[in-house]
Amino acid sequence: MPITIDLRDRLTLRNSFRFPLQSAASRRDIVIGGLWLLVPVVGWLMNMGHRIRVVHRMHRGEPPWPAWDNPMDLMKHGAMTFLGMVWYGWPGMTLAAFGLWSRVRPLVALGAALWLLAVVAIPGYMSHYCKELDPREIFDPLRALRRVGEGGSAYWKAWSIVVPAMGLSFLGLLAGGIGFVFTSVWFWQVAAFSFATVFTQRFGLDEARSTDSA
Secondary structure, X not given: OOOOOOOOOOOOXXXXXXXXXXXXXXXXXXXXXXXXXXXOOHHHHHHHHHHHHHHHHHHOOOOOOOOOOOHHHHHHHHHHHHHHHHHHHHHHHHHHHHHHHHOOHHHHHHHHHHHHHHHHHOHHHHHHHHHHOOHHHOOOHHHHHXXXXXXXXXXXXXXXXXXXXXXXXXXXXXXXXXXHHHHXXXXXXXXXXXXXXXXXXXXXXXXXXXXXXX
């Protein structure tokens, strides 16, 4: 059955929040993702790979769910994108840590600013990596930042959706704490959909749309 919300749709809070919940298959994948989170480290990487696969399939015009098959492939893509996060974030983290150790507050502030810049840049490579699964898309911070700039106001609109979604995910703690693993997976998929919508539409990454246009 075709999905009702995909990367062609308008970026709205309603679409983003409903995207991971729109079908029995998508809801089942959230449950599986939450159970994987009970496995330290491996579960986090598996969920990252799952989000990569979901967006990749939508780029190709394929049903995004279910997407938990071939766990080694999920692990590979999760690890690859996590290495990108480390690559972007280590200069700021290192500088901030050195500033704390040496008690030099300007270094701490500069390190924190560099780390925030890294957080801003990371979505600039995620959607493009999802398109071709090419690692070369990941390890180029300047290109990622350029794409963020080209994303314009839509990029910051995505952040305005992602931040409250993150806050809502903590409500899962009210369900005996265990609910947080499932609301966390929901939040990550909201974030993936929001940023992927911006960059897919801005850079024409949707093969299905290109085919329809032709």
